[in-house]
Amino acid sequence: MAERLIIDYSSPGRKGYSLPPLEIPEVDMGDYIKESYFRDELKLPEVSEVDVVRHYTALSELNYGVDSGIYPLGSCTMKYNPKRNEDIARIEGLSQLHPYQDEEDLQGSFEFLYELKRDLAEISGMDEMTLQPASGAHGELTGLLIIREYFEDKGIEKNKVIVPDSAHGTNPASAVMAGFDIVEIESNKDGMVDIDELKEAVDDKVAALMLTNPNTLGIFEKDIKEIADIIHDAGGLLYYDGANLNAIMGYARPGDMDFDVLHLNLHKTFSTPHGGGGPGSGTVGVKEFLRPYLPRPVLKKDDKNYYWDYDRPKSIGKVHAFYGNYGVLVKAFSYIKTLGGKGLTRTTENAVLNANYMKAKLKEEFSLPYQENSLHEFVLSGVKQKEKGASTLNMAKRLLDYGQYAPTIYFPLVVKEAMMIEPTETENIDTLNRFIETLQKISEEVENNPELVKNAPHNTSVRKLDEVKAARQPDLRW
Numbered sequence: 214m215a216e217r218l219i220i221d222y223s224s225p226g227r228k229g230y231s232l233p234p235l236e237i238p239e240v241d242m243g244d245y246i247k248e249s250y251f252r253d254e255l256k257l258p259e260v261s262e263v264d265v266v267r268h269y270t271a272l273s274e275l276n277y278g279v280d281s282g283i284y285p286l287g288s289c290t291m292k293y294n295p296k297r298n299e300d301i302a303r304i305e306g307l308s309q310l311h312p313y314q315d316e317e318d319l320q321g322s323f324e325f326l327y328e329l330k331r332d333l334a335e336i337s338g339m340d341e342m343t344l345q346p347a348s349g350a351h352g353e354l355t356g357l358l359i360i361r362e363y364f365e366d367k368g369i370e371k372n373k374v375i376v377p378d379s380a381h382g383t384n385p386a387s388a389v390m391a392g393f394d395i396v397e398i399e400s401n402k403d404g405m406v407d408i409d410e411l412k413e414a415v416d417d418k419v420a421a422l423m424l425t426n427p428n429t430l431g432i433f434e435k436d437i438k439e440i441a442d443i444i445h446d447a448g449g450l451l452y453y454d455g456a457n458l459n460a461i462m463g464y465a466r467p468g469d470m471d472f473d474v475l476h477l478n479l480h481k482t483f484s485t486p487h488g489g490g491g492p493g494s495g496t497v498g499v500k501e502f503l504r505p506y507l508p509r510p511v512l513k514k515d516d517k518n519y520y521w522d523y524d525r526p527k528s529i530g531k532v533h534a535f536y537g538n539y540g541v542l543v544k545a546f547s548y549i550k551t552l553g554g555k556g557l558t559r560t561t562e563n564a565v566l567n568a569n570y571m572k573a574k575l576k577e578e579f580s581l582p583y584q585e586n587s588l589h590e591f592v593l594s595g596v597k598q599k600e601k602g603a604s605t606l607n608m609a610k611r612l613l614d615y616g617q618y619a620p621t622i623y624f625p626l627v628v629k630e631a632m633m634i635e636p637t638e639t640e641n642i643d644t645l646n647r648f649i650e651t652l653q654k655i656s657e658e659v660e661n662n663p664e665l666v667k668n669a670p671h672n673t674s675v676r677k678l679d680e681v682k683a684a685r686q687p688d689l690r691w
């Protein structure tokens with residue numbers, strides 16, 4: 214399966230073009246330009262067109278993506294995104310617009326952006342949204358800056374943000390970036406926020422609690438009302454990490470759970486493929502009282518026109534040029550309008566059904582550390598297999614041998630040998646069964662031949678990587 218470098222295909226004189234004979238006298242460049250100005254020989258590969266096509270096709274086949282098969286990375290929502298939305302984002306009238314065009318010419322775009330933010334506010338139960346932030350982490354930073362600005366404006370001193378130990382890693386990172394100190398609280402035995410721990414951690418210096426609900430174990434925080442009251446009573450605000458809305462969309466709204474600020478990852482739930490750092494959108498929603506602090510400008514509408522309101526003295530300022538990542542917003546709008554309310558609700562139902570089906574099929578073979586009902590994802594532990602000689606990492610590598618992608622591993626940190634599985638709503642039962650059977654087979658292999666699993670992968674183009682060296686001394690070019 215290995216693929217050589219394109220330069221290795223090179224053969225002197227081989228080319229990928231054929232030009233008609235020259236009809237004018239050939240020129241010796243040395244007559245015009247000093248020889249010392251000449252470039253060194255470029256050493257470009259001399260290859261034919263078919264060499265080029267086969268080389269790049271082979272490279273693309275070394276890669277794995279949602280278009281190749283199931284990609285059950287927990288917390289990532291690596292689902293299939295309809296190609297239709299890509300087509301719509303490429304419609305010339307949308308893709309060729311320029312943000313410096315006259316606002317009068319851009320009214321159609323403004324109309325859809327306005328409707329998109331209204332739809333997202335409706336879905337999440339918030340009062341106003343900004344479409345500027347470019348990723349989930351960027352949304353978190355934006356939301357926390359809004360919270361900081363709010364307290365500064367009110368003259369209230371706050372310096373702490375509470376983050377449960379099951380939170381996504383970006384949460385504490387964003388809070389530190391926004392200038393807060395982190396207070397970490399441990400989860401209880403059910404994998405939820407420990408109310409006593411929370412009470413102990415709360416004081417009048419707490420600006421916010423950052424929470425994901427369902428949390429990273431896929432479990433819905435049953436005591437959310439009580440949690441919200443504890444924070445609000447202490448004068449703090451509630452931040453909702455809504456990166457994965459396919460767990461609750463159509464059924465529950467963070468706004469109704471009393472959250473004050475949230476971000477949504479349009480590149481997870483709303484039809485932009487992701488992974489690899491491509492453009493995303495971490496739109497942020499707020500409750501009414503935080504509206505003045507939103508990034509500038511805010512899209513508004515009077516009786517005739519849509520327009521951008523820059524006159525926002527309390528705004529935290531801009532967090533992105535122009536409107537945010539416009540193409541991602543087009544895809545999200547297309548997705549929402551195609552599915553409608555009923556379709557979005559079914560998305561959630563299928564995401565939850567798929568995850569629970571898999572959990573039921575796998576919980577005997579692997580251990581299930583938290584018994585609570587889960588929503589769109591669940592976390593297994595590979596401790597039993599580890600005792601027999603193959604770790605979760607080994608099993609994840611073995612999955613690659615079978616041409617399937619591994620789940621998220623060793624996260625959340627509260628679970629030993631964690632495997633965090635999110636099949637997503639777009640996989641059918643045959644694909645789910647294939648994945649379940651593969652994991653069961655690998656577990657059998659651990660039983661009978663742990664070395665086989667321990668030395669995996671065997672069939673991939675590169676085998677075990679030195680992950681420390683790869684991070685410390687990345688060698689990214691030939």
Ligand SMILES: *Cc1c(COP(=O)(O)O)cnc(C)c1O
Pocket residue numbers: 288289348349350351381383384425454456457478493495
């Ligand atoms: C993916 C994710 C994030 C971060 O989003 P990015 O767009 O990768 O910055 C934050 N929180 C949760 C729960 C996530 O799943």
